[in-house]
Amino acid sequence: MSGRTSRYPGFYRLPLEARVRWVAEQAGLTPEEQALLSNGGLTLEEADHLVENVIGRFALPFAVAVNFLINGREILIPMVIEEPSVVAALSHAARLARAGGGFHAGSDEPIMRGQIQVMDLPDLPAAARAIEEQIEAIRTTAEAATPSIVARGGGFRGLETILFPDTPAGPMLVVHLLYDVRDAMGANAVNTVCEAVAPLIARITGGRVVLRILSNLADRRRAWAEVRIPPEALETPDFPGDLVIQGILEAQALAEVDPYRAATHNKGIMNGIDAVALATGNDWRAIEAGAHAYAARNGQYRPLTRWWRDEGGALHGRIELPLAVGIVGGATQAHPLARVALKILGVSSARELAEIMAAVGLAQNLAALRALATEGIQRGHMELHARQIAMAAGAAGQEIDRIAQQLVAERNIRLARARELLQELRGSATGGFDQERAE
Numbered sequence: 001m002s003g004r005t006s007r008y009p010g011f012y013r014l015p016l017e018a019r020v021r022w023v024a025e026q027a028g029l030t031p032e033e034q035a036l037l038s039n040g041g042l043t044l045e046e047a048d049h050l051v052e053n054v055i056g057r058f059a060l061p062f063a064v065a066v067n068f069l070i071n072g073r074e075i076l077i078p079m080v081i082e083e084p085s086v087v088a089a090l091s092h093a094a095r096l097a098r099a100g101g102g103f104h105a106g107s108d109e110p111i112m113r114g115q116i117q118v119m120d121l122p123d124l125p126a127a128a129r130a131i132e133e134q135i136e137a138i139r140t141t142a143e144a145a146t147p148s149i150v151a152r153g154g155g156f157r158g159l160e161t162i163l164f165p166d167t168p169a170g171p172m173l174v175v176h177l178l179y180d181v182r183d184a185m186g187a188n189a190v191n192t193v194c195e196a197v198a199p200l201i202a203r204i205t206g207g208r209v210v211l212r213i214l215s216n217l218a219d220r221r222r223a224w225a226e227v228r229i230p231p232e233a234l235e236t237p238d239f240p241g242d243l244v245i246q247g248i249l250e251a252q253a254l255a256e257v258d259p260y261r262a263a264t265h266n267k268g269i270m271n272g273i274d275a276v277a278l279a280t281g282n283d284w285r286a287i288e289a290g291a292h293a294y295a296a297r298n299g300q301y302r303p304l305t306r307w308w309r310d311e312g313g314a315l316h317g318r319i320e321l322p323l324a325v326g327i328v329g330g331a332t333q334a335h336p337l338a339r340v341a342l343k344i345l346g347v348s349s350a351r352e353l354a355e356i357m358a359a360v361g362l363a364q365n366l367a368a369l370r371a372l373a374t375e376g377i378q379r380g381h382m383e384l385h386a387r388q389i390a391m392a393a394g395a396a397g398q399e400i401d402r403i404a405q406q407l408v409a410e411r412n413i414r415l416a417r418a419r420e421l422l423q424e425l426r427g428s429a430t431g432g433f434d435q436e437r438a439e
């Protein structure tokens with residue numbers, strides 16, 4: 001995005017059409033692509049081809065979070081989400097992160113795991129040894145099943161054998177095929193490979209193959225992101241930066257020791273990650289499954305982020321989680337708006353998308369912890385609620401923000417009051433309230 005920016009103070013105050021124009025300019029969207037944003041993208045016919053028994057379509061808000069600087073690149077974040085405050089909180093956290101140079105993100109090679117379950121084996125270690133000895137034959141069979149992925153530089157990257165001598169169904173062996181899926185999410189490719197290799201595994205071991213399916217615990221395909229924020233950037237009118245950091249560290253400590261809090265902590269992280277997954281046509285259930293299994297990988301369910309204070313007093317954060325996402329195949333290509341979302345992001349690889357999503361998860365967590373450690377999250381919600389009440393009272397255009405702000409300032413978010421304010425506003429010569437709140 002050289003020459004482009006993701007920074008736009010007051011972006012949320014622009015009328016909707018102006019927001020679209022600015023994003024289109026930054027991302028180079030064509031008029032047709034802009035039109036997709038207002039009509040929802042997917043036609044009824046396209047929907048009918050995606051899944052079975054279609055009777056309609058279901059629209060959700062498509063928003064853009066601003067202010068993101070990730071690995072030195074200005075990035076606008078497309079988000080599909082129904083929950084108020086998430087986009088605003090994310091943009092705010094991304095602005096705070098700029099004070100420390102933005103987010104630094106990285107990722108593993110896009111290697112997925114496929115599982116082949118083998119039963120009826122009298123000697124599990126001997127079967128495992130036989131499989132290891134035939135690794136080249138397994139590679140050849142696997143790669144022959146996905147020539148297009150191999151042509152793009154992906155393919156077989158090895159295998160692991162896992163022995164379960166004692167399960168409710170008796171002893172079993174599981175072969176994990178490690179497969180580089182490049183820019184695809186990879187479920188189809190890995191399932192194809194597992195099914196192609198299964199007869200060979202049965203022949204090698206003399207056992208009976210049951211399951212042949214990818215694992216959503218994609219722990220060889222992690223993405224991570226880090227951020228550093230100086231205390232001054234975290235200061236609020238009511239809280240010095242150091243105290244905000246202390247509150248964030250205390251919140252983090254609770255999530256470390258308490259799965260009840262860790263679940264909510266991680267839910268907030270997934271607010272951001274899922275919204276980008278939806279916007280880009282990725283399988284958010286797969287991402288959720290991988291994230292939560294990874295959070296519990298050491299036996300206790302823990303937070304996906306860590307926060308700490310460095311010697312200079314700045315706040316540091318890091319997130320790490322499996323992110324099996326693609327930019328080719330599936331809905332990433334079948335849904336016209338997913339293609340628009342990928343263009344807004346300006347990504348050219350699945351790894352880059354995963355890195356951005358990791359940074360978004362970290363930013364969302366920062367936003368939640370900062371709010372929880374200071375004024376609580378209801379204030380942000382209150383402002384959005386006030387906007388909805390103002391609209392319900394009949395306010396339009398700039399009236400919405402003015403009335404919403406007044407309702408919040410008066411701490412009286414009620415429809416009757418919104419109606420009074422609207423009358424007052426429309427009746428006044430200056431177009432303002434008597435005691436308007438300074439911004």
Ligand code: MEV
Nearest residue numbers: 264265267268368369377
């Ligand atoms: C709400 O959707 C998410 C939060 O509860 C996350 C958190 O508590 O960290 C605000």
